[in-house]
Amino acid sequence: MSHIKLSVATTQEIDAILMRFWWGKNDLKALPWVAWKKINLPKFNDALLAKQAWRIYSKPNCLFSKLYKARYLKGKQLLEGKTCRKQSYGWASLLAGIEVLKKGCSYIVGNGKDIRVFKDNWLPVIPPRPASTTMNCDLHVSDLITTSPYKHWNPVALQSYLCDEDQHGNYTVSSGYKVARHAPEFLIEAPPIPYVDNACADVREWISHLCSSSPTVSNTSAASSFHALSSWKRPDQGFLKCNYDAAYDLNSNQVRGAWIIRNCYDHPYMWGSANLGFSNSSLVAETMALLVAMQNVWIGGYSNMIFEWDSEILVKTINDQLTNSTIQNILEEITSLKNKLSTTTFTFVKHNGNQAAHKIARHGPTNSIFENCKVYPSKWLTPTLC
Structure with a gap:
């Protein structure tokens, strides 16, 4: 068979x-x-x-x-x-x-140059499909992405070409069986369910934060096997640590990412924040923040870097302990940057150990697209570092 x-x-x-x-x-x-x-x-x-x-x-x-x-x-x-x-x-x-x-099957977006918006399966829905349209144009996904000052979705282009419904892995025999057992007319008429994977990821994220902050479950097997730190710890001599976080607005779906790099003496080398555009889940927002943090590490010429944050789900996904199709395209870019950086590790810390990045994401300048500072941090951030 x-x-x-x-x-x-x-x-x-x-x-x-x-x-x-x-x-x-x-x-x-x-x-x-x-x-x-x-x-x-x-x-x-x-x-x-x-x-x-x-x-x-x-x-x-x-x-x-x-x-x-x-x-x-x-x-x-x-x-x-x-x-x-x-x-x-x-x-x-x-x-x-x-x-x-x-x-x-569906495409992983990447740069989107070879993906046709209205002909190829690229939308993260079940089953995957191209964008719906009544227009007759040869538009590519790259036309929906802006690269200045960094790559993200162009909201103007999305609103112009995609309907509201459209804006919102490896093969297994089981997945193939689920697709094959339905008739083509069922696949066409079935309403898309783009929020299912995102909802599951958000629930796991919420449970992760709950377990990491609750004293009654801090000694469970899941927590003990992951060896999560409860507070920020200095990196070893010769290493730098980059903490990052994302501020995700549930009303506007806007994401703001933040990062801070410190050495073994707790001295901040660089810190900053950036508006990252739209996201449809907190997990995607966290992944976007990690990507921009890694981009700034690469631009700064740093090596021997420990990336640390308080999303256990994302840490396990990055370290190939979990899989999630909703962030697969961003993971491709993260893997590419990881291969360029020497001695890169990804670790999990409880919420209290990521307070600096958390404060930068929520209290940094909100009217700027990008801010990066190599001098002493502002007064509102200094108490958290001390």
């Missing part, structure tokens, strides 16, 4: 076996324990074939991938695969899996 598309005769035989098992034996009628519509979902074969197609995409250098790409995908991407003359039954089977990937 994982390599070839089963024939109609084979699937009918499997159906007969299921019917005899659940509804009767030896041609005798029995009590119908399970409704036929509950088990008559013949798409698991397609989900397994999609895993083989995903293997071609995720492991392009293995012999299996090289063979099929040389024979059927010359100069094309996997999702562009089509039927051809004299094709093998194996390739014909894989095409069924590719169709599943087309329904369930």
Whole structure:
């Protein structure tokens, strides 16, 4: 089932076996324990074939991938695969899996230059889809992003081209099965649910803060295994520590990120804040703040950096202990910067240990796009540092 598309005769035989098992034996009628519509979902074969197609995409250098790409995908991407003359039954089977990937895969935005706004699946909804429009234009996602002074969504462009509904991972057999078992008309008519992943992330974030601040649960296995600090601790000799935080306005969805870099003597090297644009969840806001903090570390030429903040969910995601599709595109940029910085680590500290960055995010100048200071901090920040 994982390599070839089963024939109609084979699937009918499997159906007969299921019917005899659940509804009767030896041609005798029995009590119908399970409704036929509950088990008559013949798409698991397609989900397994999609895993083989995903293997071609995720492991392009293995012999299996090289063979099929040389024979059927010359100069094309996997999702562009089509039927051809004299094709093998194996390739014909894989095409069924590719169709599943087309329904369930979406682009990670990145710079957005190769993603078509109204034709490619890039919106983080379930199932993924392009933006809705009545316009006939060849717009790319990069046209919705501004790079001055740093990269973020352009609110004017979003309002001009995207409707309100549109503004608001790795393949597994389970995910492919969920997509494949629905008819195309269901996928089209099903209302998008873009807030589900964000809501789950926000709940986990809230629980994380609750557990880290509550004395009654401070000795739980989750907390003890993570070794969270309850207050700010100086980095070791030769290292710098960058604390950061995000101020997220639930009414306007605006994000402001802040960071502060200190050495082993508690001396602040650099601190600043920036308006980061729009976000649809607190987790995305925290991730945006981490990205701008890392960008400033890179600009400043610093190395041997410890990035520390009070979002346990994000720390575990960065350290590959958790996965979250809602921040995958930002994580790609974070990983790229991480590879450029030498000896970079990401640690978790309880809320009390991140007070400096927290205060900068909420009390820094709100009318500036960007502020960065290498001199002594302002009077309103000094007490927190001391």
